[in-house]
Amino acid sequence: MKKITIASGKGGVGKTTTTATLALLFKEAGKDIILVDCDVDAPNLAIVLKCEELETKDIFSAEKAFLSNNDCCIGCKTCYEKCPSNAIKWDADNKHPIFSDLFCEGCGVCEIVCPENCIELRPIKTGDLLKQHSKYGFTVITGKIKIGEGNSGKIVAEAKMWANNIAKQESTLPDILLSDGPPGVGCPVIASLTDSDYIILLTEPNPAAVHDLKRVLQLAYNFTKHIGVIINKADLFPESTNKIIEFLEQNNLFHLGNIPLDNSIAYAVAEGLSVIEYAPDSIAVKAYRDIFNKIQKFIMN
Amino acid sequence: MVDERVDWFEFFELDKDIIGCTGGKGGTGKTTVAVNIAYMLSKLGKKVLIIDCDVDNPNVSILMNIELKEIKKINIFVPEFNDKCISCKKCHDVCKPHAILHIPDKKPLLFPEICEGCAACQIICPVGAIDSGFKEIGALLEGSNYGIDIIVGRLKVGEPNSSEIVKQEKIYALKKIKENNYDSIIIDTAPGAHCDVFYSLFGSKIVLYVTEPTLYGMFDLKRILELVKVIDYPIKSYIILNRSDMTNRHDLIEKLSEEYSVPIIGQIPLDKSIQVAYAKGVPVIEEFPDSVGSKSYIQIFNKLKGELKKE
Numbered sequence: 001m002k003k004i005t006i007a008s009g010k011g012g013v014g015k016t017t018t019t020a021t022l023a024l025l026f027k028e029a030g031k032d033i034i035l036v037d038c039d040v041d042a043p044n045l046a047i048v049l050k051c052e053e054l055e056t057k058d059i060f061s062a063e064k065a066f067l068s069n070n071d072c073c074i075g076c077k078t079c080y081e082k083c084p085s086n087a088i089k090w091d092a093d094n095k096h097p098i099f100s101d102l103f104c105e106g107c108g109v110c111e112i113v114c115p116e117n118c119i120e121l122r123p124i125k126t127g128d129l130l131k132q133h134s135k136y137g138f139t140v141i142t143g144k145i146k147i148g149e150g151n152s153g154k155i156v157a158e159a160k161m162w163a164n165n166i167a168k169q170e171s172t173l174p175d176i177l178l179s180d181g182p183p184g185v186g187c188p189v190i191a192s193l194t195d196s197d198y199i200i201l202l203t204e205p206n207p208a209a210v211h212d213l214k215r216v217l218q219l220a221y222n223f224t225k226h227i228g229v230i231i232n233k234a235d236l237f238p239e240s241t242n243k244i245i246e247f248l249e250q251n252n253l254f255h256l257g258n259i260p261l262d263n264s265i266a267y268a269v270a271e272g273l274s275v276i277e278y279a280p281d282s283i284a285v286k287a288y289r290d291i292f293n294k295i296q297k298f299i300m301n
Numbered sequence: 302m303v304d305e306r307v308d309w310f311e312f313f314e315l316d317k318d319i320i321g322c323t324g325g326k327g328g329t330g331k332t333t334v335a336v337n338i339a340y341m342l343s344k345l346g347k348k349v350l351i352i353d354c355d356v357d358n359p360n361v362s363i364l365m366n367i368e369l370k371e372i373k374k375i376n377i378f379v380p381e382f383n384d385k386c387i388s389c390k391k392c393h394d395v396c397k398p399h400a401i402l403h404i405p406d407k408k409p410l411l412f413p414e415i416c417e418g419c420a421a422c423q424i425i426c427p428v429g430a431i432d433s434g435f436k437e438i439g440a441l442l443e444g445s446n447y448g449i450d451i452i453v454g455r456l457k458v459g460e461p462n463s464s465e466i467v468k469q470e471k472i473y474a475l476k477k478i479k480e481n482n483y484d485s486i487i488i489d490t491a492p493g494a495h496c497d498v499f500y501s502l503f504g505s506k507i508v509l510y511v512t513e514p515t516l517y518g519m520f521d522l523k524r525i526l527e528l529v530k531v532i533d534y535p536i537k538s539y540i541i542l543n544r545s546d547m548t549n550r551h552d553l554i555e556k557l558s559e560e561y562s563v564p565i566i567g568q569i570p571l572d573k574s575i576q577v578a579y580a581k582g583v584p585v586i587e588e589f590p591d592s593v594g595s596k597s598y599i600q601i602f603n604k605l606k607g608e609l610k611k612e
């Protein structure tokens with residue numbers, strides 16, 4: 001099973017559309033695939049792949065502090081003073097701490113410093129894992145973080161682990177495990193790139209997207225040397241596109257191809273359809289097909 | 302332990318226009334909106350500060366062609382084990398992210414990339430065997446252009462603790478706001494609806510949700526609307542429908558606008574001049590004042606002006 005992860009650094013440059021399109025092209029080429037949506041803060045892959053939910057799991061990847069009971073507290077204020085996240089408000093009338101769910105990072109410092117042992121940390125639900133079946137005939141695993149939570153890296157890791165286990169249980173191992181990564185360069189991106197055989201990065205011909213591409217490259221290099229780049233909306237600024245291509249050559253990165261500006265992508269996304277189904281003859285789909293052929297070669301090598 | 306702790310509620314006490322730019326989905330134009338609103342405020346004669354809180358990918362400086370200078374590194378505590386260690390394993394047991402490896406009869410081993418800097422280990426150690434070390438997780442930077450000052454938080458690639466950068470950035474911003482008497486503060490957030498976005502927006506009196514008329518735009522907008530609902534402080538919220546003629550599915554966003562009682566303050570059509578200005582690092586209103594894009598920005602701004610403090 002080859003593991004491919006799609007990432008970009010910058011958000012909104014077409015990761016989800018690309019993942020969905022490549023998934024359908026792999027399917028069309030007769031490959032057996034499994035997908036993971038690692039963009040746990042904006043998991044949209046299942047929408048466009050028309051998924052039906054099969055199974056869900058709760059994730060408890062964090063803990064929060066609670067006062068075990070108010071009577072125990074002697075009002076010494078130590079917890080309030082020591083919390084590194086300033087997550088404790090002081091209730092001066094009742095002389096006891098009030099823990100803020102939102103700001104608590106679950107570090108456990110208050111639990112340690114309380115002289116009366118009044119504080120306990122309890123696991124809290126931080127997200128869901130969903131196992132879904134796409135009408136196009138493959139499994140999609142989606143990680144979904146609870147709104148306002150941090151630590152999305154753990155949810156990404158859980159989602160990938162589940163997908164790997166499901167893949168192993170199948171009678172024949174799927175050919176491809178394709179992951180749609182989150183934006184950024186932090187912990188969740190590391191979790192999504194971990195264990196990838198191939199990384200496909202998306203960018204656009206503008207300075208912000210290129211800046212973010214370079215940042216995510218610093219991470220990608222740690223996982224594999226097989227890195228391919230797709231330039232989206234390439235014809236918007238052909239000169240900048242050429243500069244990106246030059247950069248790719250200088251850095252031994254594989255230029256997988258360009259996707260032109262094409263409104264059919266937007267219309268497809270608006271309707272929640274894949275662009276292949278919505279506009280099979282569009283220039284975008286043609287570009288994706290060329291890119292797909294290159295990806296297949298890229299993976300064979 | 303961190304350099305300083307934030308007093309989150311101090312932000313609400315600031316008598317300033319504080320405008321958060323967010324949206325949920327990535328790439329919807331948050332930063333472009335932040336920069337252009339800042340530019341128009343500055344043209345009105347206001348003293349404006351932009352806080353770029355998208356610490357994974359801070360792009361405000363690129364869009365304004367600003368050369369940044371670093372003002373400080375952001376360090377967090379990491380334990381340094383000294384020879385007093387009796388190998389009691391207590392530090393290992395309290396470390397929530399499991400950054401400490403216990404080796405029997407030896408000093409523990411730290412995985413610095415996992416450590417989140419809470420210092421619980423130092424507090425629990427019965428023999429004072431843990432000294433305070435530090436590791437760099439990012440930096441704060443500053444710059445200015447068009448009479449607008451910006452503060453940028455930048456996460457070191459691959460570090461886990463991005464929210465610490467946002468917190469330190471806001472502490473620094475608070476100080477700077479008090480010293481410099483800014484009239485208007487614009488906060489640009491990361492995409493998503495996670496805790497960094499929450500910390501970033503905290504203190505905003507007006508929140509602008511920049512979105513686009515697609516299903517993804519709608520789903521991600523819903524998440525961020527839910528997040529802001531949690532902030533227990535009166536906030537005026539408005540949706541900006543960017544790339545409005547990209548599709549005709551305005552109904553998707555209009556439905557949410559009604560459901561959450563957050564009005565759509567204006568639309569920005571697709572306009573090549575916006576993209577050209579973006580790529581050049583100039584606000585579109587400066588570069589192409591008569592373009593369709595600029596006009597729609599000005600319209601939005603005129604509506605927003607009614608909500609700002611009067612001089």
Ligand code: SF4
Nearest residue numbers: 083104105107108110
């Ligand atoms: S667990 Fe840590 S962050 Fe949470 S309240 Fe206690 S000391 Fe503060």
Ligand code: SF4
Nearest residue numbers: 073074076077079114
């Ligand atoms: S440290 Fe314990 S006893 Fe002291 S105020 Fe906090 S909860 Fe109460």
